[in-house]
Amino acid sequence: MKLREIAYSRSGDKGDVSNICVFAYEEAHWETIRREVTVERVREVFGELVKGEIVRYELPGTSGLNFVMMQALAGGVSRSLRTDPHGKSYQSLILDMDIASPT
Amino acid sequence: MTRSISIGCGSAWSDDRLDWAQELADSGYVTYMGFDCLAERTMALAQTRRRNDETRGQDERIPELMDRFVNYLSSGGKVVGNFGAANPSAALDDVLRGLRSNDVSGVRVGVIYGDDVLDHVIDRNLELFELGVRALDLGEKLVSANAYVGADPIVDLLAEGCQFVLGGRIADPSLFVGPIAYEMGWATDDWDRMAAATLVGHLLECGTHGTGGNYVDPPYRALDDIVHLGFPMAHVNDHESVITKLPGTGGAVNSGVVKTQLAYEIHDPAAYLTPDSTADFSNVWVDEVGPDRVRVGGATGQPRPEELKVLVGVDEGWKVLTEISYGGSGCVDRAQLGAEVVARRLGPYESAISEVRYDLHGVSALFGDQLPRGEPAEVRLRIAARCQDREIADIVSFESQYLWMGPAGGGGIATQITPAISVTPAFLPRDDVKLWTEVIEK
Numbered sequence: 400m401k402l403r404e405i406a407y408s409r410s411g412d413k414g415d416v417s418n419i420c421v422f423a424y425e426e427a428h429w430e431t432i433r434r435e436v437t438v439e440r441v442r443e444v445f446g447e448l449v450k451g452e453i454v455r456y457e458l459p460g461t462s463g464l465n466f467v468m469m470q471a472l473a474g475g476v477s478r479s480l481r482t483d484p485h486g487k488s489y490q491s492l493i494l495d496m497d498i499a500s501p502t
Numbered sequence: 503m504t505r506s507i508s509i510g511c512g513s514a515w516s517d518d519r520l521d522w523a524q525e526l527a528d529s530g531y532v533t534y535m536g537f538d539c540l541a542e543r544t545m546a547l548a549q550t551r552r553r554n555d556e557t558r559g560q561d562e563r564i565p566e567l568m569d570r571f572v573n574y575l576s577s578g579g580k581v582v583g584n585f586g587a588a589n590p591s592a593a594l595d596d597v598l599r600g601l602r603s604n605d606v607s608g609v610r611v612g613v614i615y616g617d618d619v620l621d622h623v624i625d626r627n628l629e630l631f632e633l634g635v636r637a638l639d640l641g642e643k644l645v646s647a648n649a650y651v652g653a654d655p656i657v658d659l660l661a662e663g664c665q666f667v668l669g670g671r672i673a674d675p676s677l678f679v680g681p682i683a684y685e686m687g688w689a690t691d692d693w694d695r696m697a698a699a700t701l702v703g704h705l706l707e708c709g710t711h712g713t714g715g716n717y718v719d720p721p722y723r724a725l726d727d728i729v730h731l732g733f734p735m736a737h738v739n740d741h742e743s744v745i746t747k748l749p750g751t752g753g754a755v756n757s758g759v760v761k762t763q764l765a766y767e768i769h770d771p772a773a774y775l776t777p778d779s780t781a782d783f784s785n786v787w788v789d790e791v792g793p794d795r796v797r798v799g800g801a802t803g804q805p806r807p808e809e810l811k812v813l814v815g816v817d818e819g820w821k822v823l824t825e826i827s828y829g830g831s832g833c834v835d836r837a838q839l840g841a842e843v844v845a846r847r848l849g850p851y852e853s854a855i856s857e858v859r860y861d862l863h864g865v866s867a868l869f870g871d872q873l874p875r876g877e878p879a880e881v882r883l884r885i886a887a888r889c890q891d892r893e894i895a896d897i898v899s900f901e902s903q904y905l906w907m908g909p910a911g912g913g914g915i916a917t918q919i920t921p922a923i924s925v926t927p928a929f930l931p932r933d934d935v936k937l938w939t940e941v942i943e944k
Contacts, residue, residue, distance in 0.1 A: 407723055407758060409716055411767035414542070414927045415632050420765030422758065424722070446872045458771045460785040460800050461761045467769045475632065477546045477924040478818070480859045480886035482867040484543075491719075492869050 403494035405501065406432055410489040417449075417471035417486040419493050422463040428501050429462040435498040441466055444496050445489075466493070507685035509534040509678055509702075510735035510748075513563075513583065514709030516544040520563060520570050522710070526733045526748045527574040534685075535574070536677040537583030538707045539563075542813060545671065546923040548587035549646040549815045559589035560596060568600020575606055575665065582656055582677050586670040588646065590615055593668050594942070601944045609944055612659030614651065614669030616937035619812055619930055623647040628928040630814055637814065637928070645923065646815035649935045652777030652806070653699075654690050656680025662941055671813065673777050675703030682738055696779035697803030701786060702736045702743050704774075705763050705798065709733055712745070712763045714753035727752030746795045755794040764788070764798075773804075775811075780804040809929040818856065819890035821922040824902035825863070827914045829880035836909040837862055837883040843909070844885060847901045854894045858887035882914075888922050895919050 402421070405428040410419040421436055423429045438453050445453075451469025458465060472486050473479040510532035512523035516539050527535050539561045540548075552559025564585055571581065586593040594613050601609055627638045637644055648671035657680050659667045667680070682699040683690055690696060705712055710731040717723050732751025737744045747755050764786060768774045771784040786800040828836045841860035848855065861867040863882035865875075885902045889895050899919055905912050 403719075403722060407717075407719065407762065409762035409766055412542075413767055413769075416769070418765070418767060418769060420762060422761045422765075424758075444872065446870065448870055448872060454769075456769075456771050456784075458765060458784050458786070460783075460787045461764060463761060463765055465765050465768065465771055474924070475926070476541075476543045478888075478922075478926075480821070480857055480888060482861055482863065482884060488868045492873060495873060 400498060400500050401494065402436065402496040402498050406494065408490040408494050410486050412472055412476055412485045415470050415472050415475040417468045417489055419466045419468070419489050420463055421493065422461065426462060431498070431501040432464065436464060436496065440496060441493065444492060504739055505686050506737065506739035507534065507682055508532045508735060508737050509536060509681055509706070511536055511706040511709050511712070511733050513537040513539055514707065514711060515539065515541055516561060516587070518709055520566055522731065522733050524570040526735060527571060527579060529748055531748065532735050534580045534582065534681040536681065536706060537581065537585065538674045538677055540584050540587055540671060542925050545587065545648060545813055546815055546925045548589070550921050550923045552588045553645065557592050560587050560593035561585040564593060564596035565600055568597065568604060572604045572606055575609055578665070580665050580681065582667045582681055584670060584672040584677060585668045586613070588670065590668060590670045597666060597668065598942065598944055607944060609666055610662070610664045611942050611944065612662065612664030612667045613940045614655045614659070614667070614672065614937055615940065616935060617648045617651045617670040619649045619935055620647040622930055622934045623812060623814060623928065626930070628812070628930065630926050630928055632926045640816060643817045644814065645817050647812050649810045649812045649930055650777055651810070651935065651937060652676045653680035653683055655937050655939050657684045657690060659939055659941065660684040664941060674707040675700045675776055676778055678703030678706050679778050686738065686740065690778065693779050693803030693805055695803070697781035697801040698743065700774070700776055700779055700781045701783065701798060701801040702738055705745050705760060706734050706736055708763055708766060710753060712759065713747045713755055714759050717754070717759045717762060723758065725752070725754045742797055743799065744791065744795055744797050755796055757788045757790050757796060760788045760796045760798065775807050777806060777810055779806050808932055810932050810935055812928045812930045813925040814928050816924050816926060818888055818922040818924050820888070820892055820895035821920050822887045822889070822895045822898045822902070824885045824899060824915065824917040825882050826905050826912045827880060827882045828911055830911070833881045834862065834865055834877060836911065837881045839909050840883050840905045840912060841885070844901055844905065847904070848898060851894055851897055854889055854891060855898065856888045856890065858885070858898070860885055
């Protein structure tokens with residue numbers, strides 16, 4: 400199944416750093432998301448788009464994850480020549496991730 | 503009597519709409535309106551405008567704002583905004599002109615100066631880590647530097663009776679932290695309270711994103727009405743902070759919307775750095791307490807960072823953008839061939855082009871090869887380049903447009919050349935940034 404079926408997301412930018420949050424619709428899916436959406440899987444999903452380190456943070460108060468991806472925006476919004484220099488659409492790429500169904 | 507404040511958001515960026523901001527201001531629900539007018543890109547654009555004309559570089563909506571906010575200001579409503587952008591004194595002129603032309607008197611205007619720190623960036627030859635150079639390496643291409651400044655001078659100006667407070671690169675949440683701290687009597691070195699105020703500011707600063715604008719993704723995230731979104735507002739007292747929006751408007755303030763705004767553009771949730779505090783949002787909770795009403799809390803604070811973030815503006819010459827569409831069978835092959843042809847024709851100028859890229863809209867422009875989906879019905883080739891010299895930019899534009907002459911079936915060419923001013927982050931010791939204020943009454 401797609402992560403999009405149990406989670407939602409939004410991405411933001413600061414310079415060449417993109418951050419993408421992932422929250423569970425249902426509290427019951429929080430553990431599945433924690434288990435499935437690892438740094439390794441996120442790197443796989445983003446591939447060449449992200450040149451630098453990826454760090455995963457947790458927001459336990461709101462059952463959320465926050466991925467901070469360095470050198471992820473081709474130089475950042477004011478330099479990048481990409482179509483989406485902010486990486487606003489990254490939220491949709493992470494939600495396209497295939498995950499194992501919640502048990 | 504319990505202290506409280508009701509504060510609305512009137513803008514999330516430099517071209518945000520003012521009609522819905524006016525609706526919230528005129529509704530009577532709020533006594534303060536915070537306007538965030540800046541982003542990294544808009545600050546760079548403002549610097550470009552100021553370079554071309556010393557009287558520009560401020561937010562361009564001030565005349566319209568002053569016309570729309572006559573009733574709000576006349577009834578005592580307060581406004582705080584970073585309308586100054588690259589030119590606070592020009593913003594002040596626009597505000598005073600607007601008050602005069604609308605016959606509004608008795609409004610005290612406070613201006614915050616000093617976020618322009620170009621001299622310090624040069625003196626300290628600051629490291630520009632994203633570019634891998636130091637400030638002086640850029641020579642005359644180093645065009646501006648603005649420090650993100652915090653809520654303290656806002657509190658001071660409100661205490662001096664100012665009804666309209668403006669400045670340059672005031673940090674987004676600080677526009678709300680200032681009024682909250684002032685009205686609640688919270689000390690700006692009370693870190694837990696600064697974090698609580700920063701949480702509210704952070705949840706308001708993105709305007710209609712915070713009321714569902716960036717939330718809708720049917721069928722999973724559907725809202726009844728996203729045509730006429732309401733701007734957000736917060737009611738804060740010593741016991742709670744509630745985020746809501748103007749009743750009768752579309753969008754939503756629910757836990758999902760608030761959570762995505764909570765995590766928006768934060769890095770380590772345990773250390774969200776602003777000029778006002780180091781806020782810990784990791785244990786923030788959200789609680790839906792009614793329709794479009796979400797109570798938030800759980801933020802804690804640590805001392806504010808010793809260094810302030812600075813956005814350094816760099817002149818990178820010109821940016822060229824050209825697009826052309828192909829359709830039907832073989833469209834992707836023809837678009838790729840078109841890109842190859844342009845690249846070959848630009849070969850002799852390669853060393854004068856700082857960067858160039860060729861993207862296929864509808865195929866790989868957003869995610870590269872990460873999301874393959876097969877042959878589309880149509881594709882739009884996008885050629886983007888940056889170069890120092892205008893004449894090279896003209897050549898890139900010409901050669902891109904020459905795709906009119908083939909491969910077959912290319913249509914809908916659009917091209918533009920714009921100045922390329924980029925901004926890059928740096929950090930400056932807080933003590934280097936000396937702010938000063940001015941109060942004028944009209």
